[in-house]
Amino acid sequence: MSSLRADQVLLQRINRITVLRYIKREEPISRIDLSKRTGLSPSTITNITHYFLRKNLISERKSPATGAKGRRPVWLSLNPDGGRLIGVEIRKEVLRGAVTDLSGKVLSYKERNVQDPGDPQKLTAEARDLVGSLRAKLKRRPRLLGIGVSFPGVLDPETGDCLLWADAGWGRFPLKEGLEEGAEVPVLVDKDSRAEALGEFWFGAGQDVNDLVFLKLDSEVSAGVVSDGRLYRGSKGLAGEIGHITVDPKGKRCRCGKLGCLETKVSVPAVLERAREVLKEHPGSSLAGQELSLRSLYRAAGEGDEAAGKVLEELAYFVRMALETVVYTYDSELVVLAGEMVEAEGAEVLLEKVKLGGFPLEVRIETSKLDEHRGVVGAASMVLHRLVVEED
Numbered sequence: 510m511s512s513l514r515a516d517q518v519l520l521q522r523i524n525r526i527t528v529l530r531y532i533k534r535e536e537p538i539s540r541i542d543l544s545k546r547t548g549l550s551p552s553t554i555t556n557i558t559h560y561f562l563r564k565n566l567i568s569e570r571k572s573p574a575t576g577a578k579g580r581r582p583v584w585l586s587l588n589p590d591g592g593r594l595i596g597v598e599i600r601k602e603v604l605r606g607a608v609t610d611l612s613g614k615v616l617s618y619k620e621r622n623v624q625d626p627g628d629p630q631k632l633t634a635e636a637r638d639l640v641g642s643l644r645a646k647l648k649r650r651p652r653l654l655g656i657g658v659s660f661p662g663v664l665d666p667e668t669g670d671c672l673l674w675a676d677a678g679w680g681r682f683p684l685k686e687g688l689e690e691g692a693e694v695p696v697l698v699d700k701d702s703r704a705e706a707l708g709e710f711w712f713g714a715g716q717d718v719n720d721l722v723f724l725k726l727d728s729e730v731s732a733g734v735v736s737d738g739r740l741y742r743g744s745k746g747l748a749g750e751i752g753h754i755t756v757d758p759k760g761k762r763c764r765c766g767k768l769g770c771l772e773t774k775v776s777v778p779a780v781l782e783r784a785r786e787v788l789k790e791h792p793g794s795s796l797a798g799q800e801l802s803l804r805s806l807y808r809a810a811g812e813g814d815e816a817a818g819k820v821l822e823e824l825a826y827f828v829r830m831a832l833e834t835v836v837y838t839y840d841s842e843l844v845v846l847a848g849e850m851v852e853a854e855g856a857e858v859l860l861e862k863v864k865l866g867g868f869p870l871e872v873r874i875e876t877s878k879l880d881e882h883r884g885v886v887g888a889a890s891m892v893l894h895r896l897v898v899e900e901d
Contacts, residue, residue, distance in 0.1 A: 519737075522898040523719075524549060526738040528557045529587075529897055532567055533612070534716060537584035539572070558585060564896055565591035565651075566611060587612060592654035592896075595643055596889030597636055598701065599660050601626045601677050606639045607885035608647065611893060613712035615882050617646060626677040633687035640692070655695040655892035658688055659704035659884055661729060666746040669698040675764045676729065697891045701725070701884065702749055703740050705877075706733025707894055708887030709845050713878040718842040722835045723877075724751075726828065727848035730772045732835050738898075741839075751834055752776070756827065771834075774827040777803065777849050784820045791816035807855030825862035832863070836872050847877035 527547055532538055535546070544554045561567040568588040571581045589610040598605040605620040619642060625631045640656060647653060662674025669685025685698045706715075706723035715721040715735070723733040730752030734741040741748050752772035753765050760769025761779075773779050781801055788794055788801075794816035796809050809817035828850070835844060851860060864874070879886055 523738055524553060525557055525560070525897050527719075528554065529561060529566065530711075530716060532561075532585050533587045533711075536586040537570070537572075538586075539582040539584055541582060543585070566896065567591075589614065590651050592651050593647060594654055594889035594892045595640060595656045596704075596885035596887065596892075597640060597656065597658045598884030598888055599632070599636060599658065600884075601661070604632075604636055604639050605882075605885050606636075606643050607882060607889065608643050609886060609889045610651075613708070613886050613890065615886065617643060618882065618885070619643060627679075629671065629679050629682040629684070630687070632677075633682075633684060636688060637690060640688075653694050654896060655697065656688070656692060657704065657888035657891035658696065658698045659701040659888040660684065660698060661701050663750065664698060664700055664746050666742045666744075672746070695892070695895065697895060699740070699742075699891060700731065700733065700746070700749065701887075702731040702733035703742065704733070704891055705847065705879075705883055705887035706735050706845070707740060707890045708879055708883060709877060710735045710738070711890045711893060712886060713883075714845045714875045715843055720839070720841040721843040721845060722839050722841045723845045723847065724831060724835055725848045726775055726777075726831070726846065726850035728777050730776055730831065734835075734839050734841070736839070736841070740894075751831060754834060756830060771827065771831060775824065775831060775850065780806070780820065780824055780850070783823065784817070787816045787820050791819075803849060803853035804855055807853065807858050811855060811858045821859060821862060825859060825866065828859065828863050829866045832874065841872075843873045843875065845875055845877055847883065851876055 528543060531543055531546055540554050540558060544551050565588055567585050569583050569585050572584050589612040591611050594609045596607050596609060603620055603622055607618045608616045610616060619639060621639060623632060662679060663672045665672055671679055671682040671684040685696060688698060689696045702723055702725045709715040709723055710721060719737055721735050725731055732749035732751050734749055753770045755769050756771050756774060757769030761773045762768055763770035763773050784801055784806055788796055795814045796805060796817060799805050806817050806820060810821040832844060877883060
């Protein structure tokens with residue numbers, strides 16, 4: 510593809526994304542108002558909305574009669590029933606799946622425990638079976654438009670092969686190929702943090718921005734980056750793997766084999782392990798003898814417990830480091846924080862400490878606006894995104 514052609518395709522994709530998001534946010538809206546709001550020419554708006562109508566992504570109807578002379582404007586709205594999407598979230602312990610409409614509303618939901626996470630073929634077969642059970646309840650209309658799958662390991666961006674999933678002991682495995690077996694609709698596979706970044710972009714905290722970073726602080730640490738409405742993956746699919754940036758060369762060994770990765774400081778298992786170490790030095794802590802969790806840690810810190818406060822200070826320092834890394838690397842309009850670290854009960858004490866450190870640049874930082882279905886909605890949003898940006 511020539512450079513000029515590539516630029517034209519990119520501009521077309523950006524314009525389509527802009528227009529559909531305006532329709533979704535401001536519906537019902539006329540083509541004239543769309544042109545005014547977006548700054549796009551009337552002919553461009555006409556071409557884009559015709560494309561969306563052909564794809565059944567939007568619907569149109571005449572505005573109510575007002576008695577004024579002239580032609581009544583036609584109002585455009587998102588068409589939630591223009592198709593169905595399936596989103597699947599693969600985790601080490603559990604598989605989650607949902608059918609959504611085009612507005613991201615979850616229509617049906619299923620989850621099941623993973624029997625043997627270390628066996629790629631078994632887990633892939635379980636994921637196919639979960640999709641099959643979701644499809645069994647679908648009617649012929651609206652039709653299924655595709656299946657999106659979010660995955661916690663490292664993926665080849667070209668083939669959809671798993672390159673590494675250290676937590677489950679996976680090496681290279683043809684994941685996308687296995688999931689496509691018998692699907693008969695497009696199957697899209699991507700890193701979980703990237704899928705969830707798209708979910709925020711279309712349905713969550715990022716609906717009003719073109720660039721965002723989704724920072725996930727959970728059992729693993731990673732980021733998903735949306736730039737000009739496009740997912741940024743990097744040449745080898747490693748973009749956003751900030752959990753493996755070295756922050757302490759003399760620190761503990763990470764599951765990736767390196768020493769002192771960020772993940773050894775801000776993942777949930779690492780924080781709880783650090784809390785146990787600190788408690789040995791503070792036998793009088795209110796946490797002594799309790800079952801340790803983020804919830805109990807945050808509560809104790811909020812009540813002034815010295816040991817919990819020490820752990821929290823260290824944690825806030827490294828969370829701030831993670832934030833500064835993505836802010837300076839990607840210069841996005843918005844950073845969305847998510848994961849158990851910032852969503853556990855009492856996490857406000859952590860977020861307050863993180864924000865107290867301040868940032869040299871003005872940056873908007875928010876927690877995720879999506880609910881417990883964020884993973885499956887993010888996976889489903891990959892299908893919607895593909896429908897919007899694919900070449901006509």
